[in-house]
Amino acid sequence: MNLVSDRFVRQSDLVPMEKLKRLPVTVIGVGAIGRQVALQLASLGAQRLQLIDFDQVEPTNITTQGYLAADLGQYKVAATTQALRAIDASLEVEQVIDRFRPAIVTGESVFVCVDSISSRAAIWRSLRHQCAFWCDGRMRGEVLRILTAVDSKSLEHYDSTLFSQGEAQTGACTSRSTIYTASIAAGMMLHQFTRWLRNMSTDDDMTLNLLAGETILDG
Numbered sequence: 001m002n003l004v005s006d007r008f009v010r011q012s013d014l015v016p017m018e019k020l021k022r023l024p025v026t027v028i029g030v031g032a033i034g035r036q037v038a039l040q041l042a043s044l045g046a047q048r049l050q051l052i053d054f055d056q057v058e059p060t061n062i063t064t065q066g067y068l069a070a071d072l073g074q075y076k077v078a079a080t081t082q083a084l085r086a087i088d089a090s091l092e093v094e095q096v097i098d099r100f101r102p103a104i105v106t107g108e109s110v111f112v113c114v115d116s117i118s119s120r121a122a123i124w125r126s127l128r129h130q131c132a133f134w135c136d137g138r139m140r141g142e143v144l145r146i147l148t149a150v151d152s153k154s155l156e157h158y159d160s161t162l163f164s165q166g167e168a169q170t171g172a173c174t175s176r177s178t179i180y181t182a183s184i185a186a187g188m189m190l191h192q193f194t195r196w197l198r199n200m201s202t203d204d205d206m207t208l209n210l211l212a213g214e215t216i217l218d219g
Contacts, residue, residue, distance in 0.1 A: 008045055016197050017045055023197075024107030026050040026131075028100050028123060030076045032065045032177050033137040034113030036186035038080050039066075042087040044190065049084065050094040050107055051077045064177045102126040109133040111189060121162045128155060133196050137185045141176040142210040144185040146203070147219075148192045154204040157219035161205070181210060 008017055025046050027038050030053045041049060057071040057079055071079035077095045084091050096104060100114075100123050110131045112120055120136060128134070134149040136158070149158040192202045204219025 011044070014198075015044055015194050019197055020045055021047045023109055024048040024050065025109045025111070026052065026107040027111045027113060028052045028106075029113035029115070030080045031055070031061070031113065031115070032179070032182035033139060033185045033189075034111065035065050035067070035076070035080050035083075036183050037111045037113060037137070037189055038084060039087070040186055040190045042084045042091060044194070045088075047088075047090065048092045048107070050096065051080055052096040052098065052100050052104065052106075053077050054097060054099050064179055065182065066179055100126075106131065109193065110135070111193075112136040117162060124158070124162060133193065134158070135189045135192055137189050139177055139181055139185050142178070142181055143207065144181055144188070144210075145205070145207045146185065146188045146192065147205050148189075148196075148202045149204070150196055150202055154202070154219060157204045184208070184210070 008015070023046070025041060025048065027034050027041070027049065030038055030051050034053070038049065038051060053076045055076050057067045057074050057076055059072065061067045062069060067076070067079060075097050077097050081093045081095055084093055106127060108131055110127055110133070112123055112134070114120060114123070132150065136147040138145040138147070147158055147161055149155045188206065188208070195202050203217055205217065207216040207218070208214070
């Protein structure tokens with residue numbers, strides 16, 4: 001007996017399962033936001049995931065990224081794969097323990113969860129014409145920004161957000177972070193994803209300041 005055969009009942013009107021199951025999805029960077037994105041994708045019912053990251057789990061990752069003490073020293077991709085298969089053992093997970101490289105074949109949908117603008121720009125140059133859905137999550141402290149590119153207008157807007165690294169604020173995007181901000185960012189990215197799956201319009205650029213209780217839409 002399949003004890004989880006009816007697990008999708010409550011989301012059936014919100015997530016088109018047949019479309020999701022067939023779709024190859026790539027998560028680049030499984031740190032604070034990326035790990036939460038991967039876990040939520042598995043819970044939603046995605047069946048074909050690719051995880052790309054070269055980093056290992058460190059003590060601070062337990063606090064800000066949701067890793068377990070038992071994960072310390074493991075590659076983040078491997079530790080996240082274990083967590084995904086605890087949700088759904090039937091998942092197909094491709095583990096790429098490396099930095100993103102242009103030669104890597106990625107999925108039709110791409111979630112970019114890396115630390116620097118320069119890394120985003122390099123990945124974008126390689127993949128902008130190869131994926132149908134692109135979502136970028138950025139976070140600093142209690143401010144998060146979600147950018148989604150699915151058509152010519154949103155592609156052009158996304159291009160405009162890739163300012164030079166010298167224009168960026170000092171410090172990596174995750175130099176100040178919390179698990180709750182990362183989880184909210186991941187949820188907002190998955191919301192854009194499920195809207196796209198339902199052929200609904202997506203938000204090109206959304207910024208949420210948790211402390212100020214302020215949301216800004218741009219693009």
